[in-house]
Amino acid sequence: MKNIKKYHLIALFSLLLSSNLVLAQSHKVQVLVLFHSDEGGTYEMAKEVAKGIESEGVATAVIKKVKETNNPKFKDVPLATVDELSSYAGIAFGSPVYFGNISTAMSEFLAKTTGIWSQHGLEGMPATVFMSSGSGAGRELAMQSFWNSLAVHGMVLVANGIRGYEDLDKTIPQGNTVLGTTSLASLKNVPRPSEGERNLARLQGQNFAQIALALQSVPKRKVVAAERKMEWDIYKVMQDKNITLPTIPKPAGNYRPYVRTGNLIYINQYAMGKSGIVHPGKVLVDVTEEEVKEATRVTMLNVLAVLSDALDGDLNRVKRCVNMMGVFNAPDKYTNHALLMNAASDLVVELFGDKGKHARSTLGASSIPGNSPVELMTIFEVE
Ligand SMILES: Cc1cc2nc3c(=O)[nH]c(=O)nc-3n(C[C@H](O)[C@H](O)[C@H](O)COP(=O)(O)O)c2cc1C
Structure with a gap:
């Protein structure tokens, strides 16, 4: 009898413990750290802000970039889409300083947010900004220009004040500003971001997470977030299928x-x-049909890499694939072009869903530039 009571107590205790854990986890909010970076300075700051966001255990940080890059340091960081913005509890924006302003890539990304703006999708959501500058000239102007755009969205702008000033090494120039942390990347007397700048970025993230958590109870953004869930996200599909785009030829x-x-x-x-x-030559003479199908897929990925560049790295702006023509390096009597072309058609439909369904034509040719087994001509309609 005594033992049964003991087991009941242990079971009750573990139940309480696990439900508390679940409760603590379910109360964590998700904060987006959205950055653009060319040389990597802003990316370094983004990682520190993210560490700060997660430091108190009340929030998780998701780091995403606004534009595709070949910089190996953050080539694999996922690309953000405009549609996902309203689903976070807060957004920490990071950009390099360009002529006392935000960078062109960040500005172009924000220019795409008119749809979400007209739906009041970011109203009441907290935002904070951090930047990487060169000498620091015009950095507070740049932060303020960031705020201008975010204010039009009705975001709650979270300043840094003089947070962390006491701990800064004042014998070197530091990138502290009252609006948010910056780094003085061209002043190389110490590695940049300096330890002080990294610490300020972490403190900024830590404070921001608390505010994002506190503002969660404000009713907002339900409509946009719900709509977004139903939308097709090509980057999610690419991630699930482990598909990456090549460098633009x-x-x-x-x-x-x-x-x-x-x-x-x-x-x-x-x-x-x-x-x-890839697999140069004529089908069934120099190369097999399987090899031509592989080359066709590579060709289609090249098309998508160029398309991504044309859309500033946001393939979700594709409205539909309109038409594709495939020309195959084939002998006179070859008739199986449709089978080869399916390698391109299947990939487009796989990635874009219904928007990928297109009209198409296929042809054989006696030669193709570079002895390529295939050439694709494509037309896309975009936003
Ligand atoms: C077009 C352009 C304009 C810039 N304007 C400024 C400026 O006004 N003030 C400043 O301090 N640095 C300026 N810089 C320097 C960048 O802000 C600095 O290199 C920054 O660290 C780059 O960030 P990243 O490493 O994330 O690419 C400029 C750089 C470029 C390319």
Whole structure:
């Protein structure tokens, strides 16, 4: 009898413990750290802000960039979409200082938020800003210009004040400002961001997480967040299917990788891979059908890399794939072009869902530039 009571007590205790844990976890809010960086200074700051956000255990930080990059330091950081913004409890924005302003890439990203703005999607959501500057000239102007855009969204702007000033090493110039942390990246008397700047960024994140948590009870943004959940996110699909885009192939002549006219983008590519043409030659003469299908997929990924560049790294702005033409390096009597072309068509539908369904034509050719087994001509409609 005594033992049964003991087991009941232990069970009750573990139940309480686990329900408390679940409660603590479910109360964690999610904060987005959204940055643009060219040289990596702002990215370093973003990581410190994220550490600060997570330091008290009340929030998790999600770091995302606004534009694709080849910088190996943050090449693999996921790309943010405008539509996801309203689903967070707060956003910490980071940008380099460009001529006393935010960077072009950050400005272009914010310019895409008109839809979410007209739905009041960010109203009442806390925002804070941090930047990486060179000498620091005009950095507070730049922070303020950041605030201008965020104020139009009705965001609650969280300043840093003089937080952390006491602990700063005052024998070197530091990037503290009352609006938010900056780094003075061109002053190399110590590695930048300096330890003091990193500490300020962490304190900024820590304070911001508390405010994001406190403001969670303000009713807001339900409509946009709910709508977003139903939307197709190509980056989620790419992540799930482990698909990454290649580096944009350089034009091999006097032409552009793409041309946009109105809302249509035209892109033509052949099977250029990292080290030359993939499976060069004629189908069933030099290469197998399977190899041509592989080369066709590579070609389609090249098309998508160019398309991504044309859309400032936001493939979710694709409204539909309108038309695709595939030309295959094939002998006279070859008739199986449709099978080869499916490698491109299937990929587009896989990535874009219904928006990827397109009209198409396929042809055989006696030769293709560079002895590529395939060339694709594509047209996309975009926002
Ligand atoms: C076009 C351009 C304009 C810039 N304008 C300023 C400026 O007004 N003030 C400043 O301190 N640094 C300026 N810089 C320097 C960058 O802000 C600095 O290099 C920053 O650390 C870059 O951030 P990143 O490493 O994240 O790319 C400018 C850089 C560029 C490319």
